[in-house]
Amino acid sequence: MKGTVGELGEFGLIRELTSRLTTTPAVQLGPGDDAAVVAAPDRRVVATTDVLLEGRHFRRDWSTAYDVGRKSAAQNLADVAAMGAVPTALLLGLVVPADLPATWPVELMDGLRDECHVAGAAVVGGDVVRGETITVAITALGDLRNREPVTRAGARPGDIVAVTGWLGWSAAGYAVLSRGFRSPRAFVEAHRRPEPPYHAGPAAAELGATAMTDVSDGLVADLGHIAAASGVCIDVTSGDLDIPAQMTDIGQAVGVDPLQWVLTGGEDHALVATFPQSTKLPARWRMIGRVDKALSTPQVTVDGAPWDKAGGWDHFGDD
Amino acid sequence: MKGTVGELGEFGLIRELTSRLTTTPAVQLGPGDDAAVVAAPDRRVVATTDVLLEGRHFRRDWSTAYDVGRKSAAQNLADVAAMGAVPTALLLGLVVPADLPATWPVELMDGLRDECHVAGAAVVGGDVVRGETITVAITALGDLRNREPVTRAGARPGDIVAVTGWLGWSAAGYAVLSRGFRSPRAFVEAHRRPEPPYHAGPAAAELGATAMTDVSDGLVADLGHIAAASGVCIDVTSGDLDIPAQMTDIGQAVGVDPLQWVLTGGEDHALVATFPQSTKLPARWRMIGRVDKALSTPQVTVDGAPWDKAGGWDHFGDD
Numbered sequence: 001m002k003g004t005v006g007e008l009g010e011f012g013l014i015r016e017l018t019s020r021l022t023t024t025p026a027v028q029l030g031p032g033d034d035a036a037v038v039a040a041p042d043r044r045v046v047a048t049t050d051v052l053l054e055g056r057h058f059r060r061d062w063s064t065a066y067d068v069g070r071k072s073a074a075q076n077l078a079d080v081a082a083m084g085a086v087p088t089a090l091l092l093g094l095v096v097p098a099d100l101p102a103t104w105p106v107e108l109m110d111g112l113r114d115e116c117h118v119a120g121a122a123v124v125g126g127d128v129v130r131g132e133t134i135t136v137a138i139t140a141l142g143d144l145r146n147r148e149p150v151t152r153a154g155a156r157p158g159d160i161v162a163v164t165g166w167l168g169w170s171a172a173g174y175a176v177l178s179r180g181f182r183s184p185r186a187f188v189e190a191h192r193r194p195e196p197p198y199h200a201g202p203a204a205a206e207l208g209a210t211a212m213t214d215v216s217d218g219l220v221a222d223l224g225h226i227a228a229a230s231g232v233c234i235d236v237t238s239g240d241l242d243i244p245a246q247m248t249d250i251g252q253a254v255g256v257d258p259l260q261w262v263l264t265g266g267e268d269h270a271l272v273a274t275f276p277q278s279t280k281l282p283a284r285w286r287m288i289g290r291v292d293k294a295l296s297t298p299q300v301t302v303d304g305a306p307w308d309k310a311g312g313w314d315h316f317g318d319d
Numbered sequence: 320m321k322g323t324v325g326e327l328g329e330f331g332l333i334r335e336l337t338s339r340l341t342t343t344p345a346v347q348l349g350p351g352d353d354a355a356v357v358a359a360p361d362r363r364v365v366a367t368t369d370v371l372l373e374g375r376h377f378r379r380d381w382s383t384a385y386d387v388g389r390k391s392a393a394q395n396l397a398d399v400a401a402m403g404a405v406p407t408a409l410l411l412g413l414v415v416p417a418d419l420p421a422t423w424p425v426e427l428m429d430g431l432r433d434e435c436h437v438a439g440a441a442v443v444g445g446d447v448v449r450g451e452t453i454t455v456a457i458t459a460l461g462d463l464r465n466r467e468p469v470t471r472a473g474a475r476p477g478d479i480v481a482v483t484g485w486l487g488w489s490a491a492g493y494a495v496l497s498r499g500f501r502s503p504r505a506f507v508e509a510h511r512r513p514e515p516p517y518h519a520g521p522a523a524a525e526l527g528a529t530a531m532t533d534v535s536d537g538l539v540a541d542l543g544h545i546a547a548a549s550g551v552c553i554d555v556t557s558g559d560l561d562i563p564a565q566m567t568d569i570g571q572a573v574g575v576d577p578l579q580w581v582l583t584g585g586e587d588h589a590l591v592a593t594f595p596q597s598t599k600l601p602a603r604w605r606m607i608g609r610v611d612k613a614l615s616t617p618q619v620t621v622d623g624a625p626w627d628k629a630g631g632w633d634h635f636g637d638d
Contacts, residue, residue: 028363032548033470034401034532035367035461040359044347047443048354049458051412053450082353093370093412093456124366131372137412137456139368142354151352213353229351 001106006098006130013102013128017109024122026088026143036124038089038141046142046149048079054134062177065104067192068136069111071267075216076140077119078196078269082214084150084205085142087119087198092126093137100134108136119198147205155211155230155274161289162281163272164204165197166190167219167241168258171265172250179254184246196269200284204273207282212273218264220300220307223272223289227298230274235301236263236289263307320425325417325449332421332447336428343441345407345462355443357408357460365461365468367398373453381496384423386511387455388430390586394535395459396438397515397588401533403469403524404461406438406517411445412456419453427455438517466524474530474549474593480608481600482591483523484516485509486538486560487577490584491569498573503565515588519603523592526601531592537583539619539626541591542608546617549593554620555582555608582626 005013018031029037038045050072052058058068077087092112096105109123116122121140173191182188196214204212211226219236227234241262251258274291281287299306324332337350348356357364369391371377377387396406411431415424428442435441440459492510501507515533523531530545538555546553560581570577593610600606618625 029468029470033468033472034398035365035404035459035468037402037463037468038364038366039362040364041362043358043360043362045357045359045364045460046354047357047408047410047458047460049410049412049444049456050446051414051448051454051456053414053448056448056450079353083356085354089366091366091368091458093368093458095370095372095454125368127369129370129372129375131375131452131454133451135370135414135450135454135456137368137370137454139366139410139412139458140354141364141366144356149348149352149354149356151348153352 001102003102004098005096005100005102005105008102010128013105016106020106020109021113021123022117027122027124031125038124040143042144042146044144046080046083046085046144047139048076049137049139050076052136063192065107066111069108070115070193072136072138073112073115074194074196074269076138077115077121077198078214080140080142081196081198081201082212082271083142084147084201084212085144086202087121087140087142089121089124089141090116091124091139094126094128095131095133095135096128097132098130145202150205150209150212152211152213152226152229155226155232155291157232157291157293158277159210159274159291160277160279160287161234161236161272161274161291162285162287163270164200164285165270166195166268167215167270168247168261168265170194170267171261172247172258175254175256176250184250187250190268194267194269197271200271203282204271207275208279209273209275212271215266215268215270215272217266219272220263223300226274227300231294231298233292233294233299233301234289235292235304238303240286240288242286263302320421322421323417324415324419324421324424327421329447332424335425339425339428340432340442341436346441346443350444357443359462361463361465363463365399365402365404365463366458367395368456368458369395371455382511384426385430388427389434389512391455391457392431392434393513393515393588395457396434396440396517397533399459399461400515400517400520401531401590402461403466403521403531404463405521406440406459406461408440408443408460409435410443410458413445413447414450414452414454415447416451417449464521469524469528469531471530471532471545471548474545474551474610476551476610476612477596478529478593478610479596479598479606480553480591480593480610481604481606482589483519483604484589485514485587486534486589487566487580487584489513489586490580491566491577494573494575495569503569506569509587513586513588516590519590522601523590526594526598528592528594531590534585534587534589534591536585538591539582542619545593546619550613550617552611552613552618552620553608554611554623557622559605559607561605582621
């Protein structure tokens with residue numbers, strides 16, 4: 001495809017974007033009307049929204065449009081999975097400059113479509129407008145399959161804390177990229193295109209998870225949300241965290257303790273959940289800590305002490 | 320409230336925004352978790368997304384934050400109503416500059432909340448990020464109440480075309496504002512804060528509407544979407560359109576044929592629908608035309624002839 005989105009025009013671009021989409025049985029009415037219609041067999045729908053900005057959440061020189069599509073879909077679909085729900089649909093609000101090559105939004109849509117496919121969902125609608133800054137606003141929907149949603153508020157003293165998916169890989173990849181390197185490839189890829197364990201969300205709900213969230217702000221920060229919502233303290237045992245040898249190598253090369261990435265790196269969209277102590281965790285879940293009573297204020301500790309290094313991710317911060 | 324959104328911080332701002340929200344029985348889990356949970360009693364959910372940008376879709380010197388909230392909610396909730404559905408929920412993706420007074424997003428949220436209340440819905444979730452241009456990305460959800468969705472594709476030759484709500488008022492108000500005036504107030508208000516006839520959407524579905532859309536791009540353009548999707552021609556009888564005397568006065572003052580506003584002005588979010596010929600239209604619906612067979616290509620005519628003045632609204636255009 002040649003030309004810019006301005007040359008293609010609004011309706012031309014929408015035609016290009018929608019022509020690339022695939023569907024699922026849950027999509028009763030796809031793009032092209034005033035609204036889409038999506039099956040909600042459970043009589044409830046799970047819904048979540050995120051906004052990604054060029055320069056803030058992605059860089060065109062670090063990530064292809066396709067990767068931005070995969071990643072922005074992933075972070076929303078992971079939020080759905082973190083409720084214990086099965087993702088069904090995704091809507092896209094897209095701001096693009098008129099001089100942007102038309103291939104960019106088209107490849108973005110390919111990425112959204114493919115990530116939706118991995119999660120079992122489909123892109124069902126959207127809106128495209130012209131503006132200065134590329135902005136990707138995603139809404140994802142999901143179905144609870146007749147289970148109660150797993151919120152952040154249900155962790156109880158005595159529960160175990162477990163995680164599945166990747167921790168710190170995206171942060172290590174970011175560190176590599178920000179120093180001008182393109183390898184090790186596995187970590188750079190993890191930064192460009194996270195792989196949330198979608199299936200594990202509903203499986204954890206089935207298994208009786210008492211609280212769950214996806215790790216988007218960093219493990220300590222996101223466990224902090226569970227601790228605050230549940231009114232508990234959570235202690236993480238650092239020795240139970242998986243720090244691959246290659247991550248340690250990168251840490252030595254760039255002068256960062258890899259534990260920092262694992263504890264505070266977001267964007268891998270691992271799932272972290274609390275379970276009753278007696279739960280037999282499936283193979284891909286790793287126990288990493290315990291829930292205790294909140295003595296004064298709910299908080300997260302690592303090996304019994306507050307984790308005081310810089311952590312979390314405030315989107316209004318200056319980093 | 321004092322200070323900027325940067326001073327308030329991401330979590331401070333989110334606290335302020337969510338503290339102002341009200342809820343409905345359909346909201347099973349509101350803001351604050353990974354995702355919201357909304358009732359979908361019909362086992363299907365209607366979903367639509369729109370993006371509004373400062374400078375392109377609203378101006379801070381013309382509209383208050385509250386009005387932008389009302390308007391951006393209205394245009395999405397109207398899309399839900401245009402499917403014949405009852406709006407249930409709204410999600411907000413918001414981009415704000417760090418130096419924006421914190422009162423702005425707070426009053427925006429008040430507007431979203433109040434417009435949702437008018438439509439019977441509630442704000443259930445969102446995301447706030449820092450960026451250069453104020454961007455309001457809205458997703459609205461709705462419930463079909465066990466009726467089939469009224470798409471754009473069901474108009475049949477012989478159907479009548481009818482409209483309810485306001486046509487051309489927002490465009491006339493825009494003309495007034497763009498010439499530096501602030502009155503007549505009713506038209507300026509119509510531009511700042513449309514009043515879509517939400518209840519009329521589900522009522523039209525109940526009445527057997529064969530196709531429906533909300534007028535967001537202009538009557539001729541939006542009927543064009545119905546004509547194209549249904550494979551029919553539509554003729555509008557201009558004498559059956561309501562052109563209030565005051566709109567004629569404004570037209571004379573600014574040198575514009577008010578019929579132009581009524582036929583091509585969007586943003587009032589009137590509902591236009593086709594019905595079987597025998598339908599007894601309720602009082603607030605006005606018959607304005609007829610559906611005919613498409614002889615060659617589907618098109619919309621006014622009094623039997625193509626409407627060739629500038630119309631519609633291409634968001635990539637230079638206006």
